[in-house]
Amino acid sequence: MPKPLSTAARIIFGFVLLAGLAGMTSAQSHAQVRLDVPYVPTPQNVVDHMLDMAKLTTDDVHVDLGSGDGRIVITAAKRGARSTGVDLNPTRVAEANENAKKAGVSDRVAFIQGDLFEIDISKADVLTMYLLQGVNLRLRPRILADLRPGSRVVSHAFTMNDWEADQHANLNGRNIYLWIVPGKAEGTWQAESGGRKFTLNLKQAFQKLTGTATIDGKSVPVTGRLTGNTIELSADFGGGATPLRGEIKDDAIAGETLRATRS
Ligand SMILES: C[S@@+](CC[C@H](N)C(=O)[O-])C[C@H]1O[C@@H](n2cnc3c(N)ncnc32)[C@H](O)[C@@H]1O
CATH class of the missing domain: 3.40.50.150 (Vaccinia Virus protein VP39)
Known part of the structure:
Protein backbone atom coordinates (compact mmCIF):
# COMPACT_ATOMS: atom_id res chain seq x y z
CA MET A 1 0.00 0.00 0.00
CA PRO A 2 1.40 3.46 -0.85
CA LYS A 3 2.56 5.48 2.12
CA PRO A 4 0.25 8.46 2.96
CA LEU A 5 1.81 11.83 2.14
CA SER A 6 3.13 13.91 5.02
CA THR A 7 1.38 17.27 5.66
CA ALA A 8 4.35 19.19 4.19
CA ALA A 9 4.42 16.97 1.09
CA ARG A 10 0.65 17.41 0.66
CA ILE A 11 0.99 21.21 0.83
CA ILE A 12 3.84 21.20 -1.73
CA PHE A 13 1.87 18.80 -3.99
CA GLY A 14 -1.19 21.09 -3.70
CA PHE A 15 0.83 24.15 -4.73
CA VAL A 16 2.39 22.33 -7.69
CA LEU A 17 -1.06 21.13 -8.83
CA LEU A 18 -2.59 24.61 -8.46
CA ALA A 19 0.29 26.27 -10.27
CA GLY A 20 -0.03 23.72 -13.08
CA LEU A 21 -3.79 24.26 -13.38
CA ALA A 22 -3.43 28.04 -13.31
CA GLY A 23 -0.77 27.85 -16.01
CA MET A 24 -2.93 25.55 -18.12
CA THR A 25 -6.03 27.75 -17.76
CA SER A 26 -4.15 30.89 -18.75
CA ALA A 27 -2.39 29.10 -21.61
CA GLN A 28 -5.72 27.70 -22.87
CA SER A 29 -7.57 31.05 -22.74
CA HIS A 30 -4.53 32.70 -24.31
CA ALA A 31 -4.63 30.20 -27.15
CA GLN A 32 -8.38 30.74 -27.62
CA VAL A 33 -8.31 34.55 -27.76
CA ARG A 34 -5.04 36.36 -28.33
CA LEU A 35 -6.51 39.82 -28.10
CA ASP A 36 -4.74 42.87 -29.51
CA VAL A 37 -6.92 45.12 -27.35
CA PRO A 38 -8.63 44.42 -24.00
CA TYR A 39 -12.39 44.79 -23.69
CA VAL A 40 -13.44 48.27 -22.52
CA PRO A 41 -16.87 49.44 -23.68
CA THR A 42 -17.52 52.89 -25.17
CA PRO A 43 -20.06 54.90 -23.11
CA VAL A 181 -10.89 58.49 -46.80
CA PRO A 182 -9.23 60.67 -49.47
CA GLY A 183 -9.27 59.95 -53.20
CA LYS A 184 -6.11 59.98 -55.29
CA ALA A 185 -4.94 63.31 -56.69
CA GLU A 186 -1.17 62.99 -56.76
CA GLY A 187 0.39 63.53 -60.18
CA THR A 188 0.24 65.82 -63.18
CA TRP A 189 -3.01 67.23 -64.55
CA GLN A 190 -3.77 69.43 -67.58
CA ALA A 191 -6.21 71.88 -66.01
CA GLU A 192 -8.50 74.75 -66.91
CA SER A 193 -10.19 77.37 -64.72
CA GLY A 194 -11.96 80.59 -65.78
CA GLY A 195 -10.53 80.34 -69.30
CA ARG A 196 -6.97 79.87 -67.94
CA LYS A 197 -5.15 76.71 -69.01
CA PHE A 198 -2.34 75.42 -66.77
CA THR A 199 -0.47 72.31 -65.68
CA LEU A 200 -1.12 71.16 -62.12
CA ASN A 201 1.59 69.15 -60.37
CA LEU A 202 0.25 67.76 -57.11
CA LYS A 203 1.87 65.98 -54.18
CA GLN A 204 -0.48 64.23 -51.75
CA ALA A 205 0.02 63.39 -48.05
CA PHE A 206 -3.22 61.70 -46.98
CA GLN A 207 -5.88 64.45 -47.50
CA LYS A 208 -3.38 67.32 -47.84
CA LEU A 209 -2.25 68.61 -51.23
CA THR A 210 0.68 70.82 -52.21
CA GLY A 211 2.23 71.55 -55.58
CA THR A 212 2.42 74.01 -58.43
CA ALA A 213 0.28 75.44 -61.20
CA THR A 214 2.33 76.29 -64.28
CA ILE A 215 1.27 78.68 -67.08
CA ASP A 216 3.66 79.64 -69.89
CA GLY A 217 6.64 78.31 -67.95
CA LYS A 218 5.78 80.34 -64.80
CA SER A 219 4.89 78.31 -61.69
CA VAL A 220 2.87 79.44 -58.68
CA PRO A 221 2.39 77.43 -55.48
CA VAL A 222 -0.84 75.50 -54.90
CA THR A 223 -2.19 74.18 -51.60
CA GLY A 224 -5.40 72.36 -50.79
CA ARG A 225 -7.10 69.23 -49.57
CA LEU A 226 -9.27 66.32 -50.50
CA THR A 227 -12.53 65.40 -48.86
CA GLY A 228 -13.15 62.01 -50.40
CA ASN A 229 -13.06 62.78 -54.13
CA THR A 230 -13.79 66.50 -53.71
CA ILE A 231 -10.64 68.47 -54.45
CA GLU A 232 -10.28 72.04 -53.19
CA LEU A 233 -7.20 74.04 -54.10
CA SER A 234 -6.02 77.59 -53.82
CA ALA A 235 -3.57 79.18 -56.27
CA ASP A 236 -2.52 82.79 -56.70
CA PHE A 237 -2.05 83.50 -60.41
CA GLY A 238 -1.38 87.18 -59.68
CA GLY A 239 -4.74 88.68 -58.78
CA GLY A 240 -5.10 87.10 -55.29
CA ALA A 241 -5.96 83.55 -54.13
CA THR A 242 -8.14 81.73 -56.66
CA PRO A 243 -10.28 78.87 -55.33
CA LEU A 244 -10.29 75.78 -57.54
CA ARG A 245 -12.86 73.09 -56.82
CA GLY A 246 -13.98 69.91 -58.53
CA GLU A 247 -14.81 66.23 -58.22
CA ILE A 248 -12.31 63.55 -59.16
CA LYS A 249 -13.77 60.74 -61.22
CA ASP A 250 -11.39 58.21 -62.72
CA ASP A 251 -8.74 60.28 -64.52
CA ALA A 252 -10.67 63.55 -64.68
CA ILE A 253 -11.69 66.43 -62.43
CA ALA A 254 -15.01 68.12 -63.13
CA GLY A 255 -16.27 71.27 -61.38
CA GLU A 256 -17.41 74.88 -61.82
CA THR A 257 -13.97 76.27 -61.01
CA LEU A 258 -11.69 73.39 -62.00
CA ARG A 259 -11.65 70.94 -64.87
CA ALA A 260 -8.68 68.68 -65.51
CA THR A 261 -7.46 65.45 -67.02
CA ARG A 262 -4.45 63.42 -65.96
CA SER A 263 -1.41 63.63 -68.19
C1 LIG B 1 -11.87 48.43 -26.34
S1 LIG B 1 -12.98 47.12 -26.80
C2 LIG B 1 -14.16 48.03 -27.78
C3 LIG B 1 -15.54 47.39 -27.81
C4 LIG B 1 -16.58 48.16 -28.61
N1 LIG B 1 -16.13 48.45 -29.97
C5 LIG B 1 -16.91 49.45 -27.93
O1 LIG B 1 -16.36 50.49 -28.37
O2 LIG B 1 -17.70 49.43 -26.97
C6 LIG B 1 -11.98 46.24 -28.00
C7 LIG B 1 -12.56 44.93 -28.47
O3 LIG B 1 -11.69 44.41 -29.45
C8 LIG B 1 -11.67 42.99 -29.36
N2 LIG B 1 -10.43 42.54 -30.01
C9 LIG B 1 -9.16 42.63 -29.56
N3 LIG B 1 -8.29 42.17 -30.48
C10 LIG B 1 -9.02 41.78 -31.55
C11 LIG B 1 -8.70 41.25 -32.83
N4 LIG B 1 -7.45 41.01 -33.22
N5 LIG B 1 -9.71 40.99 -33.69
C12 LIG B 1 -11.00 41.23 -33.34
N6 LIG B 1 -11.36 41.72 -32.13
C13 LIG B 1 -10.39 42.03 -31.26
C14 LIG B 1 -11.75 42.74 -27.88
O4 LIG B 1 -12.26 41.43 -27.60
C15 LIG B 1 -12.70 43.85 -27.40
O5 LIG B 1 -14.03 43.41 -27.36
Whole structure:
Protein backbone atom coordinates (compact mmCIF):
# COMPACT_ATOMS: atom_id res chain seq x y z
CA MET A 1 0.00 0.00 0.00
CA PRO A 2 1.40 3.46 -0.85
CA LYS A 3 2.56 5.48 2.12
CA PRO A 4 0.25 8.46 2.96
CA LEU A 5 1.81 11.83 2.14
CA SER A 6 3.13 13.91 5.02
CA THR A 7 1.38 17.27 5.66
CA ALA A 8 4.35 19.19 4.19
CA ALA A 9 4.42 16.97 1.09
CA ARG A 10 0.65 17.41 0.66
CA ILE A 11 0.99 21.21 0.83
CA ILE A 12 3.84 21.20 -1.73
CA PHE A 13 1.87 18.80 -3.99
CA GLY A 14 -1.19 21.09 -3.70
CA PHE A 15 0.83 24.15 -4.73
CA VAL A 16 2.39 22.33 -7.69
CA LEU A 17 -1.06 21.13 -8.83
CA LEU A 18 -2.59 24.61 -8.46
CA ALA A 19 0.29 26.27 -10.27
CA GLY A 20 -0.03 23.72 -13.08
CA LEU A 21 -3.79 24.26 -13.38
CA ALA A 22 -3.43 28.04 -13.31
CA GLY A 23 -0.77 27.85 -16.01
CA MET A 24 -2.93 25.55 -18.12
CA THR A 25 -6.03 27.75 -17.76
CA SER A 26 -4.15 30.89 -18.75
CA ALA A 27 -2.39 29.10 -21.61
CA GLN A 28 -5.72 27.70 -22.87
CA SER A 29 -7.57 31.05 -22.74
CA HIS A 30 -4.53 32.70 -24.31
CA ALA A 31 -4.63 30.20 -27.15
CA GLN A 32 -8.38 30.74 -27.62
CA VAL A 33 -8.31 34.55 -27.76
CA ARG A 34 -5.04 36.36 -28.33
CA LEU A 35 -6.51 39.82 -28.10
CA ASP A 36 -4.74 42.87 -29.51
CA VAL A 37 -6.92 45.12 -27.35
CA PRO A 38 -8.63 44.42 -24.00
CA TYR A 39 -12.39 44.79 -23.69
CA VAL A 40 -13.44 48.27 -22.52
CA PRO A 41 -16.87 49.44 -23.68
CA THR A 42 -17.52 52.89 -25.17
CA PRO A 43 -20.06 54.90 -23.11
CA GLN A 44 -23.40 55.18 -24.94
CA ASN A 45 -23.25 59.00 -25.27
CA VAL A 46 -19.85 58.62 -26.99
CA VAL A 47 -21.28 55.92 -29.31
CA ASP A 48 -24.10 58.31 -30.28
CA HIS A 49 -21.63 61.12 -30.95
CA MET A 50 -19.36 58.84 -33.02
CA LEU A 51 -22.25 57.94 -35.33
CA ASP A 52 -23.39 61.59 -35.47
CA MET A 53 -19.89 62.63 -36.56
CA ALA A 54 -19.91 59.90 -39.22
CA LYS A 55 -23.28 61.25 -40.45
CA LEU A 56 -24.49 57.64 -40.60
CA THR A 57 -27.51 57.23 -42.90
CA THR A 58 -29.98 54.40 -43.51
CA ASP A 59 -28.14 53.65 -46.79
CA ASP A 60 -24.83 53.07 -45.05
CA VAL A 61 -22.99 49.84 -44.44
CA HIS A 62 -21.28 50.10 -41.06
CA VAL A 63 -18.51 47.96 -39.58
CA ASP A 64 -17.21 48.07 -35.99
CA LEU A 65 -13.76 46.53 -35.57
CA GLY A 66 -13.52 44.84 -32.17
CA SER A 67 -17.25 45.07 -31.47
CA GLY A 68 -17.33 44.02 -27.80
CA ASP A 69 -20.89 43.72 -26.49
CA GLY A 70 -22.17 45.07 -29.82
CA ARG A 71 -23.30 48.49 -28.62
CA ILE A 72 -21.97 50.49 -31.62
CA VAL A 73 -23.33 47.96 -34.13
CA ILE A 74 -26.72 47.86 -32.39
CA THR A 75 -26.94 51.66 -32.23
CA ALA A 76 -26.09 51.88 -35.97
CA ALA A 77 -28.78 49.29 -36.74
CA LYS A 78 -31.34 51.20 -34.64
CA ARG A 79 -30.56 54.19 -36.88
CA GLY A 80 -31.44 52.05 -39.91
CA ALA A 81 -27.96 51.13 -41.20
CA ARG A 82 -26.82 47.58 -41.97
CA SER A 83 -24.06 46.82 -39.52
CA THR A 84 -21.41 44.18 -38.87
CA GLY A 85 -19.23 43.71 -35.81
CA VAL A 86 -16.12 41.56 -35.62
CA ASP A 87 -14.59 40.38 -32.37
CA LEU A 88 -12.03 37.69 -31.68
CA ASN A 89 -13.57 36.82 -28.33
CA PRO A 90 -16.47 34.32 -28.68
CA THR A 91 -17.92 35.41 -25.32
CA ARG A 92 -18.26 38.98 -26.65
CA VAL A 93 -19.85 37.73 -29.89
CA ALA A 94 -22.44 35.69 -27.94
CA GLU A 95 -23.17 38.69 -25.71
CA ALA A 96 -23.51 40.98 -28.75
CA ASN A 97 -25.96 38.60 -30.47
CA GLU A 98 -28.03 38.41 -27.27
CA ASN A 99 -28.05 42.23 -26.99
CA ALA A 100 -29.09 42.61 -30.65
CA LYS A 101 -31.98 40.19 -30.04
CA LYS A 102 -33.11 42.20 -27.00
CA ALA A 103 -32.90 45.42 -29.06
CA GLY A 104 -34.95 43.84 -31.89
CA VAL A 105 -32.31 44.49 -34.56
CA SER A 106 -31.01 40.95 -35.19
CA ASP A 107 -32.17 41.12 -38.82
CA ARG A 108 -29.93 44.12 -39.57
CA VAL A 109 -26.74 43.07 -37.78
CA ALA A 110 -24.10 40.38 -38.09
CA PHE A 111 -21.46 39.54 -35.53
CA ILE A 112 -18.45 37.66 -36.83
CA GLN A 113 -16.07 35.88 -34.53
CA GLY A 114 -12.76 36.65 -36.19
CA ASP A 115 -9.66 38.75 -36.43
CA LEU A 116 -10.18 42.40 -37.28
CA PHE A 117 -6.99 42.30 -39.37
CA GLU A 118 -8.48 39.67 -41.64
CA ILE A 119 -12.06 40.85 -42.18
CA ASP A 120 -13.00 42.45 -45.54
CA ILE A 121 -13.68 46.14 -44.84
CA SER A 122 -14.00 47.27 -48.47
CA LYS A 123 -17.82 47.55 -48.38
CA ALA A 124 -17.92 49.81 -45.31
CA ASP A 125 -19.23 53.35 -45.75
CA VAL A 126 -18.60 53.91 -42.04
CA LEU A 127 -15.91 52.17 -40.01
CA THR A 128 -15.77 52.61 -36.23
CA MET A 129 -13.12 51.50 -33.77
CA TYR A 130 -12.11 51.74 -30.15
CA LEU A 131 -8.76 50.01 -30.30
CA LEU A 132 -5.24 51.28 -29.63
CA GLN A 133 -2.89 53.65 -31.44
CA GLY A 134 -0.64 50.80 -32.62
CA VAL A 135 -3.62 48.80 -33.89
CA ASN A 136 -4.98 51.87 -35.74
CA LEU A 137 -1.60 52.29 -37.40
CA ARG A 138 -1.48 48.65 -38.47
CA LEU A 139 -4.96 49.07 -39.98
CA ARG A 140 -4.19 52.40 -41.67
CA PRO A 141 -2.71 51.08 -44.96
CA ARG A 142 -5.74 48.82 -45.47
CA ILE A 143 -8.17 51.62 -44.64
CA LEU A 144 -6.52 53.84 -47.25
CA ALA A 145 -6.27 51.09 -49.87
CA ASP A 146 -9.53 49.17 -49.39
CA LEU A 147 -12.20 51.74 -48.46
CA ARG A 148 -13.72 53.81 -51.25
CA PRO A 149 -12.94 57.55 -51.15
CA GLY A 150 -15.49 59.37 -49.02
CA SER A 151 -15.92 56.53 -46.50
CA ARG A 152 -15.86 57.76 -42.92
CA VAL A 153 -13.67 56.34 -40.19
CA VAL A 154 -14.35 57.19 -36.55
CA SER A 155 -12.05 56.27 -33.68
CA HIS A 156 -12.76 56.60 -29.99
CA ALA A 157 -9.65 57.83 -28.12
CA PHE A 158 -6.88 56.89 -30.56
CA THR A 159 -5.45 58.77 -33.54
CA MET A 160 -3.86 57.68 -36.83
CA ASN A 161 -0.61 59.48 -36.05
CA ASP A 162 0.42 61.70 -39.01
CA TRP A 163 -2.86 61.10 -40.86
CA GLU A 164 -4.55 64.04 -39.17
CA ALA A 165 -8.23 63.76 -38.39
CA ASP A 166 -10.63 65.79 -40.56
CA GLN A 167 -12.68 66.43 -37.43
CA HIS A 168 -12.11 66.06 -33.69
CA ALA A 169 -14.50 66.28 -30.76
CA ASN A 170 -13.95 66.10 -27.04
CA LEU A 171 -16.93 64.82 -25.12
CA ASN A 172 -16.36 65.24 -21.37
CA GLY A 173 -12.72 64.24 -21.77
CA ARG A 174 -13.34 61.51 -24.38
CA ASN A 175 -11.64 62.16 -27.72
CA ILE A 176 -13.40 61.20 -30.94
CA TYR A 177 -11.65 61.46 -34.32
CA LEU A 178 -13.18 61.41 -37.81
CA TRP A 179 -11.30 60.79 -41.05
CA ILE A 180 -12.75 60.89 -44.53
CA VAL A 181 -10.89 58.49 -46.80
CA PRO A 182 -9.23 60.67 -49.47
CA GLY A 183 -9.27 59.95 -53.20
CA LYS A 184 -6.11 59.98 -55.29
CA ALA A 185 -4.94 63.31 -56.69
CA GLU A 186 -1.17 62.99 -56.76
CA GLY A 187 0.39 63.53 -60.18
CA THR A 188 0.24 65.82 -63.18
CA TRP A 189 -3.01 67.23 -64.55
CA GLN A 190 -3.77 69.43 -67.58
CA ALA A 191 -6.21 71.88 -66.01
CA GLU A 192 -8.50 74.75 -66.91
CA SER A 193 -10.19 77.37 -64.72
CA GLY A 194 -11.96 80.59 -65.78
CA GLY A 195 -10.53 80.34 -69.30
CA ARG A 196 -6.97 79.87 -67.94
CA LYS A 197 -5.15 76.71 -69.01
CA PHE A 198 -2.34 75.42 -66.77
CA THR A 199 -0.47 72.31 -65.68
CA LEU A 200 -1.12 71.16 -62.12
CA ASN A 201 1.59 69.15 -60.37
CA LEU A 202 0.25 67.76 -57.11
CA LYS A 203 1.87 65.98 -54.18
CA GLN A 204 -0.48 64.23 -51.75
CA ALA A 205 0.02 63.39 -48.05
CA PHE A 206 -3.22 61.70 -46.98
CA GLN A 207 -5.88 64.45 -47.50
CA LYS A 208 -3.38 67.32 -47.84
CA LEU A 209 -2.25 68.61 -51.23
CA THR A 210 0.68 70.82 -52.21
CA GLY A 211 2.23 71.55 -55.58
CA THR A 212 2.42 74.01 -58.43
CA ALA A 213 0.28 75.44 -61.20
CA THR A 214 2.33 76.29 -64.28
CA ILE A 215 1.27 78.68 -67.08
CA ASP A 216 3.66 79.64 -69.89
CA GLY A 217 6.64 78.31 -67.95
CA LYS A 218 5.78 80.34 -64.80
CA SER A 219 4.89 78.31 -61.69
CA VAL A 220 2.87 79.44 -58.68
CA PRO A 221 2.39 77.43 -55.48
CA VAL A 222 -0.84 75.50 -54.90
CA THR A 223 -2.19 74.18 -51.60
CA GLY A 224 -5.40 72.36 -50.79
CA ARG A 225 -7.10 69.23 -49.57
CA LEU A 226 -9.27 66.32 -50.50
CA THR A 227 -12.53 65.40 -48.86
CA GLY A 228 -13.15 62.01 -50.40
CA ASN A 229 -13.06 62.78 -54.13
CA THR A 230 -13.79 66.50 -53.71
CA ILE A 231 -10.64 68.47 -54.45
CA GLU A 232 -10.28 72.04 -53.19
CA LEU A 233 -7.20 74.04 -54.10
CA SER A 234 -6.02 77.59 -53.82
CA ALA A 235 -3.57 79.18 -56.27
CA ASP A 236 -2.52 82.79 -56.70
CA PHE A 237 -2.05 83.50 -60.41
CA GLY A 238 -1.38 87.18 -59.68
CA GLY A 239 -4.74 88.68 -58.78
CA GLY A 240 -5.10 87.10 -55.29
CA ALA A 241 -5.96 83.55 -54.13
CA THR A 242 -8.14 81.73 -56.66
CA PRO A 243 -10.28 78.87 -55.33
CA LEU A 244 -10.29 75.78 -57.54
CA ARG A 245 -12.86 73.09 -56.82
CA GLY A 246 -13.98 69.91 -58.53
CA GLU A 247 -14.81 66.23 -58.22
CA ILE A 248 -12.31 63.55 -59.16
CA LYS A 249 -13.77 60.74 -61.22
CA ASP A 250 -11.39 58.21 -62.72
CA ASP A 251 -8.74 60.28 -64.52
CA ALA A 252 -10.67 63.55 -64.68
CA ILE A 253 -11.69 66.43 -62.43
CA ALA A 254 -15.01 68.12 -63.13
CA GLY A 255 -16.27 71.27 -61.38
CA GLU A 256 -17.41 74.88 -61.82
CA THR A 257 -13.97 76.27 -61.01
CA LEU A 258 -11.69 73.39 -62.00
CA ARG A 259 -11.65 70.94 -64.87
CA ALA A 260 -8.68 68.68 -65.51
CA THR A 261 -7.46 65.45 -67.02
CA ARG A 262 -4.45 63.42 -65.96
CA SER A 263 -1.41 63.63 -68.19
C1 LIG B 1 -11.87 48.43 -26.34
S1 LIG B 1 -12.98 47.12 -26.80
C2 LIG B 1 -14.16 48.03 -27.78
C3 LIG B 1 -15.54 47.39 -27.81
C4 LIG B 1 -16.58 48.16 -28.61
N1 LIG B 1 -16.13 48.45 -29.97
C5 LIG B 1 -16.91 49.45 -27.93
O1 LIG B 1 -16.36 50.49 -28.37
O2 LIG B 1 -17.70 49.43 -26.97
C6 LIG B 1 -11.98 46.24 -28.00
C7 LIG B 1 -12.56 44.93 -28.47
O3 LIG B 1 -11.69 44.41 -29.45
C8 LIG B 1 -11.67 42.99 -29.36
N2 LIG B 1 -10.43 42.54 -30.01
C9 LIG B 1 -9.16 42.63 -29.56
N3 LIG B 1 -8.29 42.17 -30.48
C10 LIG B 1 -9.02 41.78 -31.55
C11 LIG B 1 -8.70 41.25 -32.83
N4 LIG B 1 -7.45 41.01 -33.22
N5 LIG B 1 -9.71 40.99 -33.69
C12 LIG B 1 -11.00 41.23 -33.34
N6 LIG B 1 -11.36 41.72 -32.13
C13 LIG B 1 -10.39 42.03 -31.26
C14 LIG B 1 -11.75 42.74 -27.88
O4 LIG B 1 -12.26 41.43 -27.60
C15 LIG B 1 -12.70 43.85 -27.40
O5 LIG B 1 -14.03 43.41 -27.36
